[in-house]
């Protein structure tokens with residue numbers, strides 16, 4: 001088949017056969033229109049227009065908040081989003097990576113600290129973030145993992161009384177609509193999920209299933225038990241994940257929450273609108289300043305402004321509006337209205353260190369199979385495009401600590417068939433590894449199938465911060481993730497990776513001649529492959545992100561240690577709340593999206609409760 005490409009077909013024809021085949025191809029090309037996506041309606045607003053609530057950012061949390069608040073027909077809601085409608089590529093799980101670096105991505109870069117991530121381009125980590133309706137839920141890996149009840153108990157124990165395990169579980173269920181038939185048949189699993197919420201969750205229509213099962217068998221062999229549902233059993237466990245994808249299509253919060261609410265007369269939505277400042281009068285938020293189509297206007301909120309701009313932009317907006325560490329505001333010529341020292345602090349992320357194992361499987365993919373698989377997607381939403389192009393749905397969680405029942409590390413499996421032509425681009429664009437590192441991986445991949453385990457630390461000790469680079473709202477802030485600043489994290493990484501590489505001694509990996517390849521990081525050449533020192537060196541030099549930054553607007557009891565209270569109201573300013581990934585009191589040992597959507601649900605009800613007795 002490959003030999004036909006570019007050649008001429010010499011067989012005589014009446015024209016009927018080519019016409020038939022051309023029509024079939026046209027049908028499949030047109031089938032992309034079957035992916036349902038209507039642009040969200042956009043409102044017209046004028047300078048000084050007044051609303052009850054203004055929600056800033058239509059991401060994982062903001063879409064939930066705008067949708068839930070607009071359930072009250074007496075409230076007028078304005079939702080402001082810096083991006084626009086998510087493109088077709090967002091709907092197709094296998095094109096996640098194609099969104100990176102486009103206009104749909106804020107594409108932040110961390111500040112080079114001269115110590116970590118030195119084998120990445122310019123020593124800085126790419127923090128991709130969705131800039132569109134759905135925010136990061138429209139660009140993420142779609143893994144739906146909620147994390148452990150022990151975390152939410154900690155939140156409660158820290159004095160955040162609205163966040164007991166029971167409340168948190170109730171709001172997860174409020175969001176969820178589990179549609180996987182196998183899971184629904186099992187009452188133990190089915191009972192743990194909601195069934196009538198807006199957020200459809202299911203399993204991916206996966207493709208590499210034989211290889212995935214072999215890896216899960218191997219994990220099981222080294223003590224990471226195979227379980228039916230990682231949302232229920234998440235300690236020393238492995239399996240396939242539930243996903244915010246159904247029937248081969250991504251389920252972002254734009255689709256789940258905004259599309260059904262978009263035509264409500266009391267919900268107005270503005271696209272491509274950058275909020276540049278919160279207007280604060282007498283320590284009370286009264287609206288926002290925005291820039292749209294090159295014009296600056298003010299919009300008023302009589303009840304509340306809700307910031308859902310995410311871990312990076314929400315603290316930036318607070319600081320631009322005069323709420324933040326006084327000295328830092330002064331340094332940027334911003335008048336300090338509220339000295340709130342923790343704004344932008346406590347930044348934590350789940351970092352990523354690559355573990356790469358090579359072997360005699362999977363063999364090279366025939367391009368014909370790939371094209372068949374794409375047709376399969378158009379016709380049946382199956383095949384390669386029906387799951388993320390960056391990772392598979394197989395994952396393990398385990399601990400490096402003793403006397404605990406809490407998983408503090410995670411491996412997500414990615415499978416790269418032998419001699420994959422996209423491997424170089426993927427490693428350079430998604431992970432920003434410099435060319436010599438990537439070339440060492442590409443060289444081995446020419447001859448061997450590649451199992452890439454995305455190892456990450458779920459309970460980091462290190463924390464960083466976000467600060468302003470200037471007082472211009474269009475300038476990106478400075479991001480200091482401080483990975484491995486606390487040496488305990490390096491010890492956890494080395495121990496966790498050593499536990500993971502035991503997989504080389506399992507039946508399957510022995511059968512395919514599995515081995516670790518050296519990555520070209522000269523600083524690590526002095527260390528024996530797979531030794532603790534080697535992994536510490538690799539971790540330090542190759543650390544990047546699984547895109548889970550949190551806590552820069554942390555919830556807590558007082559302004560000296562947190563930014564919002566447990567009802568998510570900003571300390572020191574009235575009528576201003578934050579509802580997004582920034583408010584987490586501690587990070588979680590799940591992946592973030594589920595938790596942020598839950599926070600959107602819980603936060604919306606806190607607002608409703610707080611305004612319950614007001615006259616309309």
Ligand SMILES: Cc1cc2nc3c(=O)[nH]c(=O)nc-3n(C[C@H](O)[C@H](O)[C@H](O)COP(=O)(O)OP(=O)(O)OC[C@H]3O[C@@H](n4cnc5c(N)ncnc54)[C@H](O)[C@@H]3O)c2cc1C
Pocket residue numbers: 056057058059060061062080081082083128129130131132133134135136137139140141142143144145273274275276308309310311313314317546547548549579580581582590591592593594596
């Ligand atoms: C590449 C990637 C992969 C990921 N994979 C997973 C995964 O598989 N599973 C998982 O659980 N989690 C994953 N995550 C993390 C998860 O998706 C995020 O933690 C979560 O979506 C954050 O939600 P949020 O509401 O806090 O912010 P966001 O979803 O980022 O929403 C913020 C919104 O505010 C808008 N905005 C920002 N500033 C302004 C402004 N000034 N004016 C107007 N609008 C503004 C943004 O454009 C955005 O739409 C991933 C994230 C990324 C980026």
